[in-house]
Amino acid sequence: ETQKELIRDSWQAVSQDQLHHGMVLFTRLFELEPDLVLLFQYNSTHFTEAQECLSSTEFMEHIRKVMTVIDTAVSSLDSLQSLTEYLTNLGRKHRAVGVKLESFSTVGESLLFALETGLGDAFTPDTREAWSQLYSSVVRSMSRGWFK
Ligand code: HEM
Numbered sequence: 001e002t003q004k005e006l007i008r009d010s011w012q013a014v015s016q017d018q019l020h021h022g023m024v025l026f027t028r029l030f031e032l033e034p035d036l037v038l039l040f041q042y043n044s045t046h047f048t049e050a051q052e053c054l055s056s057t058e059f060m061e062h063i064r065k066v067m068t069v070i071d072t073a074v075s076s077l078d079s080l081q082s083l084t085e086y087l088t089n090l091g092r093k094h095r096a097v098g099v100k101l102e103s104f105s106t107v108g109e110s111l112l113f114a115l116e117t118g119l120g121d122a123f124t125p126d127t128r129e130a131w132s133q134l135y136s137s138v139v140r141s142m143s144r145g146w147f148k
Pocket of ligand 1: 036041065067069093097
């Protein structure tokens with residue numbers, strides 16, 4: 001299988017329940033980098049604990065937004081270039097809310113963790129490598145938002 005096929009097939013297997021896998025992703029992210037919780041502020045509600053954040057409806061919407069971006073990237077594997085401008089803008093918005101570029105490495109680890117949790121043995125080393133490359137290319141575009 002090519003890398004694109006590995007990504008499409010594995011995404012299809014988890015995308016029935018995107019919210020669940022997104023919860024696994026962000027639960028892991030907040031374990032690895034608890035201070036990221038502080039960046040999610042809705043209607044001047046400040047979360048201090050991961051659990052509060054993870055149970056808010058606005059945050060649930062953010063999970064849906066993240067999963068939609070990933071879904072779009074998977075649907076656009078043959079034309080990722082077409083997403084560059086959107087992703088640069090998205091990076092700029094994340095810089096504006098106080099995200100540090102380095103935190104996107106932890107997000108990447110957490111994404112791989114969530115995929116591995118969801119896919120089990122089907123998450124082979126080749127599949128991991130394919131996802132790792134896709135995620136890098138998404139972050140490469142988003143990172144432009146920090147520099148221009
Ligand atoms: C918006 C934080 C990672 C996609 C936001 C907002 C915050 C935020 C505070 C604004 C409030 C909201 O819309 O809920 C973070 C933090 C992250 C992170 C702390 C991890 C370090 C990501 C990732 C993606 C993403 C990995 C997708 C690849 C989005 C989208 C929006 C958004 C699509 C809406 C942007 C808009 O309104 O146009 N994020 N985010 N976020 N985030 Fe994230």
